[in-house]
Amino acid sequence: MSVTVNSDSPANDDAPLYTLHGMWCTSCALAVEGALARVPGVAQASVHYPTATVWVNGAPAATQLAVLAPVVKRLGYRLSELEPVQDAQQRLAQESRYLTLRLIVGAVLGMWTMLASLLIYVGALPNATIELVVAWVSGAFSLPVVLYSGLPFYRAGWRTLLARRPGMDVLVSLGVFGAMAVSVGLLLRGSAEVYFDTAVMLIVLLLVGRLVETLCRQQGLKAFDALRLPEDDVVVCQGEQRDTQPVGEVSIGAVIEVPPGEQVPLDGLLETPGWLDTATLTGESVPRYLHAGQRVYAGCRYAARLNAAPLKVTVTATVGQRRVDKLCEQMRRAQAKKGELHKLADRFASWLSPVALLLAVLTLPLGLLLGLGLEDAAVRALSVLVVACPCAVGLAVPLASLAGSSQALQQGIALRDPAAFETLAKVRGIAFDKTGTLTRGQHQVVHAALRQGEDLTMFQAMLHNAVSQSEHPLASGLLDWANKAETATPPKALHKVFHNVLHLEEHPGKGQQVTFQNGEQWWLGSAAWIEQQLGAPLPDNAQHPDYAFASQVVVANSRGWLATLYCADQPVSDAKASLAELQRSGYIVALISGDRQGPVGWLGQQVGLAKTACYAQRSPEAKAALLKALPSPTLYVGDGVNDTLSLAEAGVGVAPMQASEAARNGAAAQLLWPGVSGIVRLLALAKRTRRVMVQNLVFSALYNTLALGLVTMMAVPPLAAVLAMAASSLSVTLNTARLAWAEPDEASDSPMPALSAQRSMPPTAGQSRPTA
Incomplete structure (x- = not known):
């Protein structure tokens, strides 16, 4: 979810991230956003419901946890420091068990409520007296479902009312209480035409949707597992003394030992040379020989014989400051910021609930004025409440964005800004830097x-x-x-x-x-x-x-x-094939470099670019100016400090695997595998993700708009309204699940890079090693 209070305020990449506990749905996210947006000094507030991440931009004094936590607590939620990914996964697993228990209670007891109602509806009972008894039995079985299984909806509805942002849970709560009240009133009048089944079905089907949605959120968080490192103890050397310490307690400047075959736990500089398998971080299948003094990143594996001496590394970044940690944090930070489609979904959901409440309030007296009986008018108002639940609208974009980010990471692309999917899907012009990007x-x-x-x-x-x-x-x-x-x-x-x-x-x-x-x-x-x-x-x-x-x-x-x-x-191995694929797909591709005309022209010829698409001897300012001349939106791929301006000017900036720190910080995405074929995969995945976003948003918006108009004009049984609303939410969730659970080659229109299925092992004695 995303609310922008001041769209002109600059985005702050150092803005704090927090975790919000107690959220039940997207309405909770909107409620918290509304409360945070009213805090003096807060410029922007955004809550990402799938990951429960809160991003707040504004004056440093106003965005402190001590200031924001009491505001959130008054609504019934809890704000904490950003939780580790593994804690988030455990929290979602606990939520899944919590939902499963309530769903079991609702399904088992609700089944008897539905059976009793079915017997009444089909006229299978011998007389009116037995029908009335069965109706009372139906109500008795529905009570545990309403009072226990439906409790989270009422709690969330009350909280959103406190925040003056009534959402889906208010409608659900009113729908359930309305169905129960109408049914009890009918029973007291001696009528067996009750609607306990409507209340039960509303709760059970929404619990099913919430459970599937939670499983999707768990699947999305698995994307971060690729960046998660084990937290084993490490050996720290102090002169001749060797001591074992938890990896989280090792300080900068300490010299640690890495046994053969183990992963490097912390970023650092090599004290001793060795062969490193960088597959975890880069996808390279062949180990590289690094000399003493060269930088090594956590996640690389020391590829030496088991009897070899340990690798010694001087620590330059501790846990939380490692490259993989920063990459993970950047992705979580960016996920709390949403693009235009998500903002559109938020705006639609924010006014849909109040409109539905107003229509429900007006439907009852309007039905009476049109000559309907009190019972019929009340049932029609109840149907308006049920059918208007905007849960599908709230889930349309964030779930698709999270699923797309997960697929991108599985394909070797780390997105700092998932909202870039919306721009990537519309990219028309692509520009590449030369050295280190298209070349080795x-x-x-x-x-x-x-x-x-x-x-x-x-x-x-x-x-x-x-x-x-x-x-x-x-x-x-x-x-x-x-x-x-x-x-x-x-x-x-x-x-x-x-x-x-x-x-x-x-x-x-x-x-x-x-x-x-x-x-x-x-x-x-x-x-x-x-x-x-x-x-x-x-x-x-x-x-x-x-x-x-x-x-x-x-x-x-x-x-x-x-x-x-x-x-x-030399050009990277996949440059020619990748650029040919991009040009066949209709993109305008250019090579912009600060190098001499000769090398630039020769490289363009090697990778299949025309001379008119190769620009040499361009300063950083000239690169950015040329980029603006390309058809918009643009994508720029560069690795150096001189590319940072172009990365900022482009619609989306991408840093290749070996990019400098400045380029990585300025890019919206980073390639984790060698070469540039990741650009082809990223663009194909972006189109697919945006297609899912649009499908979800259009369908859910059409459903809510048409359904509201339909139930106000004609009588729709509340049970039918429940089924239609649940089908809308489930269709959005399952449509997104196609993207989240797709195999990497299925989610992309381009093939995966040809990586060796078996990692290269370090040479044994007598074998020659490749030159570094």
Whole structure:
């Protein structure tokens, strides 16, 4: 649910989150919102009924728990600090048991009420006296159902009246009491045409709907299980001393040990290198080798042999501040803020209940004026109360949004703002950043030109030795290429017996000078620097015009030019297929980068974009300006600090898996798996989710509008009104359940990424590891 008191007030991502206890339905959420919105200093108040999360934006002094809790308590609810996800799941499980017990009582005793009423309706009893006795029996069986099973409805109705926001539960309570009062009045007059069955059916069917709805809410909260980490004890090292502490008590700066095969419990910096399986957080199927000093996130698994030494990590984020914790909190914070469809549903539900009450009040005297008897007029007024319950309207959007968020997380997409589904479903223009988004961020050799007569394998072996200790961004690509054997004897084997590097001198921004143990010297660097070292221009065959887009590394020795290596940042494996799918779907796709024209044009060609769709050498401001020129709404995918402006300007911003902290904070969604195929899945899922939202909202709104008009114009039995109202709520819930319980490939129109079904295990002794 969402109420905006001041739409011009800026959204505050640091606004506090609380948990609301005691809610029974969406009317409770609206009642609490109304009360919080009237607190001085509160700019915005929002209650998300499916997760019982309260988001309040305003002056810090006005949004404190000590200020808001008494306001909520006066209505009969309780406000607390945001509960952990596992506590929310336990609370919903308890609610399910609570509902099940009341439903059993209502179903078992209500069955006898329904049976007695059926015998009366079909005329199966021999005389009027027995009919009257059976009618009294029907009323007796209905009392426990009304007094026990229906109690939560009366409590919620009273609370919403206190908040001056009467909702569905007021209508339900009046409908039940009205049916009981009319029935008792008829019995006292000696008539057996009672409506105890109406009261019973109203309570039982609504309890069924509430139970199914609670199960859907539990299913939605399971989305957070993917971000939940075990809370086992960890080993903390203090010099030579090792101590075991609960993970929640470990402080920043502590050095912890992670045994082989176990998950890293806290974010930190590696003290010792090791192989990490990042599948839990990123979906990568192959472990990565991380060096000492590199950052590691909680949830990664130490993929080493069981007899290997423990991994040591210096803690940089404690429990509650880890990356997965912040991601989970961002999702819960965003779920309390709703989009336009949800606000529309709220507005419709907020005026529907008062209108229904007014119609019910007017129906009785109007029926009497039209010549109806008191009994008929009262029954028609009762039908108005029953049929107008707006529970389907209140559930139409929030349940669909929660189900869509759950599906997105299962498909490797974490949504900070589920309301973005509404914008994503209407996106027309999509723009991608280049480096780190459409590319891997690691250069590889795409072409090598070698001096005639040189042995390639020997050159690769010497190059391996020359660059193995370099920290230059191109070094990893050169090392990777140097380790690729084109002969039966691998370069790795050669460089073990070949002369090692004796001396290496770095020239920042220019290159490096390498002296081998056999006395041979190499120079590696830019063409201009190599020419300066040689004192002569490079030969014509040292330059290849077809690879002008690539970064060049020129190698020379005492005899002159030796080789030119062309390195380019390779596109991610799924970029071409994903962009082709987006273009086939009718999206306008563009590549906007701050890089040079050559690399941008080459990448666009590799991923299937036209030259006119590739924009190079654009500043952050220019990127945002180009984004505005695309058909709106727009989606922008970027990973760097220079992309934050575009992420904010876009209708929806998405950060890829390896995005910077600034980009992740500025994006509405984050990809948890490598590549960009998640964009295709996200857009397909958004269309499906919005379709469910619209279906729910249109159907529930049409039902309530038409049903109210129908019952005011003609006589509709209260039991029929009960069945129609329950069918409306159940149809909304079950329609949403199709989305919540769908398999990932069923909920998306695009296939899942091809991930290995079996995780790669760390190499055993004697096996070579891939280069990091």
